[in-house]
Amino acid sequence: MPPFPALTVVTPMAKLTGSKKATQFTESVIREMTRLSQQYSAVNLSQGFPDFPAPDFVKEAAIAAIRAEVNQYAVTWGARRLREAIAQQFTARHGVPVSPDEQVTVCCGATEAMMATMMALIDPGDEVIVFEPFYENYGPDAILSGATPRYVTLREPASEAERREWTLDPDELAAAFNARTKAIILNTPNNPTGKVFTREELESIAALCRKWDVVAISDEIYEHIVFDGWRHVPIAAIEGMADRTVTINSLSKTYSVTGWRVGWTISPPALTGAIRKVHDFLTVGAPAPLQEAGVVALSVAPTYYAELARAYERRRNRLLEILERHHFTCFTPRGAYYVMTDIGAFGASDDIEFARYLVRDVGVAAVPGSSFYRHPAHGWTKLRFCFCKSEPTFDEADRRLAKLVPHPVH
Ligand code: PLP
Numbered sequence: 001m002p003p004f005p006a007l008t009v010v011t012p013m014a015k016l017t018g019s020k021k022a023t024q025f026t027e028s029v030i031r032e033m034t035r036l037s038q039q040y041s042a043v044n045l046s047q048g049f050p051d052f053p054a055p056d057f058v059k060e061a062a063i064a065a066i067r068a069e070v071n072q073y074a075v076t077w078g079a080r081r082l083r084e085a086i087a088q089q090f091t092a093r094h095g096v097p098v099s100p101d102e103q104v105t106v107c108c109g110a111t112e113a114m115m116a117t118m119m120a121l122i123d124p125g126d127e128v129i130v131f132e133p134f135y136e137n138y139g140p141d142a143i144l145s146g147a148t149p150r151y152v153t154l155r156e157p158a159s160e161a162e163r164r165e166w167t168l169d170p171d172e173l174a175a176a177f178n179a180r181t182k183a184i185i186l187n188t189p190n191n192p193t194g195k196v197f198t199r200e201e202l203e204s205i206a207a208l209c210r211k212w213d214v215v216a217i218s219d220e221i222y223e224h225i226v227f228d229g230w231r232h233v234p235i236a237a238i239e240g241m242a243d244r245t246v247t248i249n250s251l252s253k254t255y256s257v258t259g260w261r262v263g264w265t266i267s268p269p270a271l272t273g274a275i276r277k278v279h280d281f282l283t284v285g286a287p288a289p290l291q292e293a294g295v296v297a298l299s300v301a302p303t304y305y306a307e308l309a310r311a312y313e314r315r316r317n318r319l320l321e322i323l324e325r326h327h328f329t330c331f332t333p334r335g336a337y338y339v340m341t342d343i344g345a346f347g348a349s350d351d352i353e354f355a356r357y358l359v360r361d362v363g364v365a366a367v368p369g370s371s372f373y374r375h376p377a378h379g380w381t382k383l384r385f386c387f388c389k390s391e392p393t394f395d396e397a398d399r400r401l402a403k404l405v406p407h408p409v410h
Helices: 029-040 057-069 081-094 109-121 138-145 171-176 199-212 271-281 289-299 302-325 349-361 392-400
Strands: 104-107 125-132 148-156 181-187 215-219 245-250 263-266 330-331 337-343 384-387
Touching: 029 271, 029 349, 057 289, 081 104, 081 263, 081 289, 104 109, 104 271, 104 337, 109 138, 109 181, 109 215, 109 245, 109 271, 125 138, 125 263, 138 148, 148 171, 171 199, 181 199, 199 215, 302 330, 302 392
Parallel strands: 125 148, 125 181, 181 215, 215 245
Antiparallel strands: 104 263, 245 263, 330 337, 337 384
């Protein structure tokens, strides 16, 4: 006699499905392009990570921290020294007082910082305003936190004369706010457009936030990567906004360490507790030795940031020159490290097909424009390239793109 009675196996599989939330968004197109790029040994100008080394002083600091046995959990909301460095730098740069104890939470990258903030602030049914084209994470962030997204479109430069600037329609912006609006997500300098929001634009957004009692969640991960004499203005520095802004940033782009996963929020004290609770139960904390290295990174001399911006401006100019010579119409970015392009010259009207052709047959990976829009059709003639790459990578991309021929005009 067996010790237990035989079980009757019932095999319905209805519960073996993803949640409704998880079925509302697709896998990341950007990360899929990186996988295809590896599969076809393509030059990867899709996902935004540098192919050049991280600075030695930052790497040495991480190695030293590991050797010094900073290998166990840090304080959940971030090592005190890092929170102090973040607060000091923000105050010194932007003149906004920040308390490391009451306002700074260190997370696993800006990605977790955004998700933890949204989950901490949003109730189902709350509306969240998102500018499009948008960084693709904001859509799933809104769904996972139960938000109802309201989109405001950044108008693409229409003519040769105004080719550079993406603009905001003040009436469309104002119409997006109502009593259900809980937050607005901003990203400046902007991925994918390269737009740097002007002080005037931020003031008009701030006025609406104050009028409708709305929180600004501002992703400023490219704050140091600005060109042509443009300046990054954080919305927290606009009058009346420090108390209603969550500023999100990270080590990823500024110090070329996207794999480290160290980011942070600077929030009004009234919101910090909620963000810290969500962060704690999502991840417990960011990598402890890399937080120590973050302290060293943030104390670097200001010349580091000036050189970072100059080096990216050179890379931007190189990529623009290559893409334009190979018949892409480019929207010149003012900041961040991406170029949005129009692929109309190739007679292409399906960005995904064109991106697949480019990665498979030409050997260059880029991101289909539709992944940045709520209505994919708005991005069907667009492709995004990144320029956080080294000279040999640009040389190789240039060589491969020579295979492309423009569509004959009839
Ligand atoms: N926010 C924006 C606008 C980005 O472009 C990216 C990465 O490309 C991230 C956040 C991700 O940041 P992190 O690596 O700190 O999670």
